Amino acid sequence: MPTEAPSGLGSEGILKSYEYVFSQIQLNIKFFIEEIQVEGNMAFAVTSSKGTTLIKATGDTIPEANRELFVFEKLNGEWKIARYMFNKTEPRPYKMKAIIATKPGGPEVLKIVETEEPKTQTGEVKIKVRAFGLNKAESYYRSGAYGIFNSELALGYEAVGEVIEDSSGTFEAGQKVATAMGGMMLARHGGYAEFITVNLNNVIKIDSILSS
Numbered sequence: 001m002p003t004e005a006p007s008g009l010g011s012e013g014i015l016k017s018y019e020y021v022f023s024q025i026q027l028n029i030k031f032f033i034e035e036i037q038v039e040g041n042m043a044f045a046v047t048s049s050k051g052t053t054l055i056k057a058t059g060d061t062i063p064e065a066n067r068e069l070f071v072f073e074k075l076n077g078e079w080k081i082a083r084y085m086f087n088k089t090e091p092r093p094y095k096m097k098a099i100i101a102t103k104p105g106g107p108e109v110l111k112i113v114e115t116e117e118p119k120t121q122t123g124e125v126k127i128k129v130r131a132f133g134l135n136k137a138e139s140y141y142r143s144g145a146y147g148i149f150n151s152e153l154a155l156g157y158e159a160v161g162e163v164i165e166d167s168s169g170t171f172e173a174g175q176k177v178a179t180a181m182g183g184m185m186l187a188r189h190g191g192y193a194e195f196i197t198v199n200l201n202n203v204i205k206i207d208s209i210l211s212s
Contacts (some may be wrong), residue, residue, distance in 0.1 A: 026054040029064060032164050032173040034128060043072040043079065048164070067094070098154035099192035104144030115152075118189055118197040125203050126165040127177060132191030133158045141185065148186065156191030157184055160206065168200055179203045 029051035037044045046069055053062045071083035095114045102109050120126045138155050140146060158180035163171040171177060182202035184190040189197075 024056055026056060027064075028052045028054070031068075034164060041074040042082075043074075045070040045072070050165075096194040098189060098194065099156075100151055100154055101142045101149075102151055104142065104149055106143070109142065110155075115154075115189075115193075117195050120165050120167065120197050122167065123200050124167075124197045125163060125171060125177070125179075125200055126195060126197045127159065127161040127179065127203075128164050128195055129159045129191055129193060130161040131159070132156045138185070138190075150186070153185060153187075154189040154191070154193035154196075155185050156193070157181060159184075159191030159196060160208075161196075164195065166200070170200060171203065171205070176206050176208055177203050178206050 029049045031047050031049045033045065033047055035044075035046040046067070049064065049066045049068060051064050053064050054060075055062065069083075069085045070081060072079045073082040074080075094117045096117045097112055098115050099110055099112055100115075102111050118126070133156070135157055137157055141149070142155065158178070160176070160178045163173055163175045163177055165173065179191075179196070179198045179202050182188075182199040184196070184198065189195075
């Protein structure tokens with residue numbers, strides 16, 4: 001619930017409205033940090049949230065899936081929320097950039113495209129990719145030498161990045177991890193993508209002093 005509101009809008013009335021709304025519902029929401037950028041005294045954070053809202057008066061439970069943008073401003077040494085916006089993530093799919101091979105061939109067949117972000121299934125971890133490897137195996141696959149090919153999936157057998165979502169609770173949101181194999185590039189998007197979902201058993205924690 002906000003602790004401040006623009007005085008020109010009647011801050012006391014706005015806060016009372018919020019207090020009433022939150023007294024009528026019960027939130028069971030998890031937030032996942034997707035991206036944070038700091039520029040001087042301003043900070044920008046993109047998060048996603050997922051869970052349910054219980055309407056106390058009726059007992060109805062409503063599924064929630066949102067994406068939020070927070071804008072923070074540092075005032076007198078403390079970070080304050082300056083702006084907050086959100087929108088529903090369902091049913092509209094979010095897009096991400098990925099590198100695919102349009103057909104078997106050399107590097108010239110590689111193309112950056114926009115495609116739907118993968119949705120996390122049971123037993124999977126969603127990762128925001130920060131770096132990926134370049135392997136001979138990917139070159140062989142791209143050339144068609146393996147005899148299998150999918151022009152809709154991002155290439156890449158391995159990647160490192162940060163956890164966005166893990167329904168099992170094994171990995172916390174923001175945890176740095178590495179992943180490889182497990183059907184990447186063949187049955188699911190590989191590392192040449194902004195986001196990937198991979199099997200839980202193919203993910204390990206890593207420590208790194210490198211920033212993205």
